Amino acid sequence: MTRSHDDNIRQDVRNVLHPYTPLDKIAVTGPMVIRKGDGVYVEDDQGRRYLEGMSGLWCTALGFSEQRLVDAAIRQMRDLPYYQIFAGRSNEPSIELSERLLAMTRHLGMDKALYANSGSEANDAAVKVIWYYFNAVGKPEKKKLIARERGYHGVTVMTASLTGLAGNHADFDLPIGRVLRTGCPSAYHYAKPGETEAQLVDRLMDELEALIAREGADTIAAFFAEPVQGAGGVIVPPESYFPKLQALLKKHDILLVADEVITGFGRTGSMFGCDTYGIRPDLMTVAKALSSSYMPISATLMSSRIYEGLVEGSKRNGSFAHGVTYAGHPVASAVAVEALKIYEERDIAGQVRAVAPRFLRRLHALDAHPLVAGARGVGLIGAVELVRDKASRAPFDPASGVQARLADAVLEEGLITRSLRDTVALCPPLIITEPQIDEMFDKFERALETTLAFARSKAMVD
Ligand SMILES: Cc1ncc(COP(=O)(O)O)c(C=O)c1O
Incomplete structure (x- = not known):
């Protein structure tokens, strides 16, 4: 049945909270x-x-x-519409997806994948993984997270706290603790009069170094960065930004999480933003184009160093007690596998x-x-x-x-x-x-x- 536009609007404004919408106005105009x-x-x-x-x-x-994505979903729906990957179970689409995804990111140092449904969950899981890792390797005081002005990492309690946009904090009682804010490398918005991009980067690095010194490197776990900041205003980083940032983080043993939720899978002209900007992250998060968004699916990818820490933690705790019901969902995974095949073939x-x-x-x-x-x-x-x-x-x-x-x-x-x-x-x-x-x-x-x-x-x- 196809409804009229007016029926759609009447139903919708009665029933739904629309994200990023003035709730009083949408009730009048409709989406x-x-x-x-x-x-x-x-x-x-x-x-x-x-x-x-x-x-x-x-x-x-x-x-x-894209018909191939539709066909992949239908085939998988018929064979096995749902299965979980908890407690020693798995399913074939998620096995194939991990193989492909890691083959595409191994040159960036990625070794293991942890699945969820959205970019927010992928970043949220990255935080949990990082905390668990530092506990496992005997550095329990290393917990703070650095994120940038205008950064966007999602809307869960933790990822909205990482997000550096005031609108995502106001009246939600965010950010919660453990988040340190640092500057955004947008010369358009933040360069001082006469300051070149390279000088802006040097100033940001000085400010970051001062922040690290003030807080103590041994209390800081990780830095979250989108290769190109998206929702914060499409901020394309100056050439020297990531090389200098990475050198500084390495010096202080601060992990780098590349949030590739927008930039992953070709957007910047390389398969990943990490390729375009020479980033070598400790963890990467991907979503959106992972399945061309035909099904909800995301992944937190991590290096073997991080994974080995998780193994130690899991030994201590009896299991790695983290996972969402739809992790490795076979239909979402089958669609993602097909999307990755298409990206490579074409x-x-x-x-x-x-x-x-x-x-x-x-x-x-x-x-x-x-x-x-x-x-x-x-x-x-x-x-x-x-x-x-x-x-x-x-x-x-x-x-x-x-x-x-x-x-x-x-x-x-x-x-x-x-x-x-x-x-x-x-x-x-x-x-x-x-x-x-x-x-x-x-x-x-x-x-x-x-x-x-x-x-x-x-x-x-x-
Ligand atoms: C860079 C980045 N990270 C994380 C997210 C959050 O993803 P989701 O909306 O799927 O939770 C987004 C969403 O736009 C994003 O752009």
Whole structure:
């Protein structure tokens, strides 16, 4: 049965809490209800078609209609729709997935996989693994975690605490203890006047070194970092950032967790953000494109050093007492296996490298627009800032309605983007073609023109 749009809205606002939505307003306007997907496009319940410039939530690497993923799910549903991997059980799809996933990450030092359903759980599990590890190796005082301003690692109590965005803390009584905050390597947002990217990195490293000295390296367990910060505003790190960061962490025996929930599986033009930025992590978390998001699944990958610590802990405690019901879910695993096969067969990272120059050229060209500054991107992820004044980078007051006008204008053009404060992010499916990249930016440029006309009509810009 297909419901009318009005029925959908009535039902939905009565029943559901919508994430990241002003709950009072959504009850009045209702959400946009998406009904179908086709390649890089989706269609709403009123038949309007949109180019999905965000792959949902940085998710559907293979677009919205990859038949092989559908077939893999159906096959597995028929054979074995559920089985668990607790207490000495397993299932074949999860066995095959681990083989493939570790084969893809062994060069980064990964040796074992721990499964869950979401990026938040994968990062949450990473924290538990790290604490368990340091207890097992006789360093129980090494427990604090460093995370960055604008970092996004999820919404569980622990991962929302790692997340460096005020909105995720306010009134949730977060962050909880043990989290130390450090700076974000965005020259656009944080460089002092005249400071180069390299100088910003050096200042951040000095600040980090001072933080470590103040807290004591022997109390600090790990540093969490997305190779490219996503929800915090698509922050592409300066070249010297990760080499210097890693050297500093190594010196103080602080583990590095690479949160590859967005950057994993080709997004930056290499299979992992760790490859693009020369990162050699102790743990990695992956989700989203792991299954092209056709099924919920995530993994916490770890080096043999960490795993061996867990073995010691498990000996002491009688078992490794951690796991979620759907860990290694056979249907999610079967879909993920198929996604990984497709990434390899189609050389998805090579495909990203082939079209990224067009994406980045069109993205950087937006900087010429009177309302835009700060274009940045890598591979097929990018963002711009919406500004009232390019020279001072001053944003519009949200009460001006300009951000809202842009959001509406983008939809009117048949495009989906994501607004993160004054940042507008783009992260299309990795299967996007060059003509579709042009279509995406043409739509976005027309939406900017509509917004500029609105801002001028209100005398908010010249
Ligand atoms: C880098 C990063 N880590 C973790 C998460 C949390 O993942 P989930 O929403 O699946 O819990 C996200 C979600 O967007 C993310 O972007």
